[in-house]
Amino acid sequence: MREAFHLNFGRRAVLILYLFFAMPSAIAGSLGVIGIEASSLANPFFQALVRGIMFYARAVDPSVEVVTVQNEYDLHRNQSNLEQLKSRKVRVLFLNAANSTSVAPLIAEVRKAGIIVIAVDVEAAGAHATVMTDNLQAGQIACDYLAKALQGRGKVAIQTGPSVSSVIERVSGCKQSLQRYPDIQLVPGEFNGSGSPVGGRTAMAQILKAEPNIAGVFTINDRQAVGSDKTLTEAGRNDVYIISVDGSPEIAELMRRRPRVLGSAKQDPYAMAHKAVELAGLFLAGKTVAKPKIQLKSSLLTQDNLADYRGWEAEPGKISP
Template identity: 40%
Template structure:
C-alpha cells in the first residue's frame, strides 16, 4: 500500500506545473499604421488587454513600416522592457523567426495576428486562402471565365501569400483566363497600388480584371486607372475597409467592385485572448485559428455592418 501511495505521489510530482502569470504589459507591432486595418488591430488588442487585465496594463503600440530590421529592433525593445506578451503582425513571416525565439526564450508569449510568424506560440488570421479564392471566383464569374487579369502582390507574409495562392488556384480552373502579372509588390499600400498599377497599365493595353491583395492597394490601382483614363476593367480587393465600403456605396466612376471582408478588431481581440490563456497555463492551439471572410459588393453593401469600431 505504501509503495502504491509513493508511486502515485511520484507521478503527481512528475506532472509539469505551469504557474499562471499576470498580464502587466503587452507589446504590439504591426505592418503599417497608415493603413486603417492595422489601426483597428492595435485598438482591438488594447481593448482586449484592458478588458482582461484592467486599465493598469501597459500597452505599447508600434509600426514596423514592413521593415524587417525595424521590427526585429522593436521585438528586442519589448524583450528589454520585459513585456509579458507580444502581439505580432510580422513584416516577414520567416525572417522574424530568430527574434520570436529570443522573445520566447525570455519567457514572453508571442501571438501572431493577421499573418503567421515562424515560432509564434499561436496564430490568429482571417482565412486568407478563402479570401483569395473568393475574390478571384468573383472575377472569374464576372468575366464568364475568359479574359486578361493581373494580380497586384504584396509583402512576403503568409496572409498575402495565401491570398495569392487561393486566387491562382481559382484562375487555374479556367484555361481562358490569362494572368498577365502576379509578382509585383505594391507593399500593401495605396501609394504602391498606384505605382504598380500605373506600370501594369503601360505594359498591358487590355486588362479585364484586377485582384489586389488588400483594399489600400485596390484603391491605389483605381486611382491609377483614373489618371490613365482607362476603364475597361474592374478591381477586387480584400479587407472590407471603410474606404472600400465608401467606394461601394458611392458607386459612380470607381472601378472597385468587391472585397472579401475581415474584422481586424475581432481578430486582434482573439489573439490577446489566446495569449492570455497561454499565460494562465492553458495549452496553445495546435493549428492556426482561422476567421472566415464575407464577400461584399454593391448588391449587399447596404447590409454590411463594417469593421467593429469601439
C-alpha cells in the same frame, strides 16, 4: 511609438463586464505590460486590430499598459522593436511580423525572455500561436467573383505585396480560382504594390503598360485597390474591374463611388483581436492550447450587399462565434 489609440469605455461598460465574465477564468487577471507590433499604423486594418487588442486586454485588466510599435515590413526595424519591447518587460507580444520566416531568430530571443508571442494577421515562425484570416480562402472567393463578373473570359492581373504569409496565400488562392476559367488569361509579370496606395498606383500603371487590354485586377489589400483606382481614373479607364481583400471602410466608400470596384474579401480585426487575447491568457495561465493556429473565414463585400455594410468602427466589441 507609444500607445496611439484610445477607446471610449463609458458607452461600453456593460459590454466590458460581459466580456470579463464570458472569457475563460484562466484569462482573467493582471496582464501588466503588453506589446503590439503592427506592420503599418497608417493602414486602417492595423489601426482596428490595435484598437481591438487594447479593448479586449482592458476587458481583462483595466490597468494593462500597452506599448505599440510598427515595422513597416522592415526586418531590421522588426528586430529593434522587439529589443525595445523586451527592455520594457512585456508579458505578451502580439506580433505582425515583417517576414513570416526570417523573424524566427528574433522570436526565439523573445521567448527566451519568457514572453508569450501571439502572431496576428500573418504567420511568424516560432510564435506560440497564430490568429489570422483564412487568406487562401479570401483570395479564392475574391478571384472567383472577379472571374464571374468577367463572364469567364478576359485578361486579369494580380498585384502582389510584402513577403508575408497572408499575401502569399491570397495570391495562391486567387490563382487557384482563376485556373478554373480556361478563357481567363493571367497577365505575366510581378506587380508588387507594397501594401500601400502609392504602391498600388505604381503597380496598376505597370499593368496598363504591360497589357493595355486588361479587364480585371486582384489587389492583395484595399490600400492597393485605392491606389489602383486612382491610376485607372487618371487613365480614363472605367472598363477595368478591381477586387481586393480587407473589407475596410475605405473600400466601402470607394465602392459607393466606383462601380468598377467589385468588392473585397472581408477581414474581421476585432474577432482576430479577441481570439489573440484569449490565447495569450491561456498561455499565461500555463494551459495547453489544442489549436494554436486559428484561421477566420472571410466573406465578400460586394456591390450587392454594400448597403448592409457595417465598418470596423461600428463593431469595436464584436465577439467571433
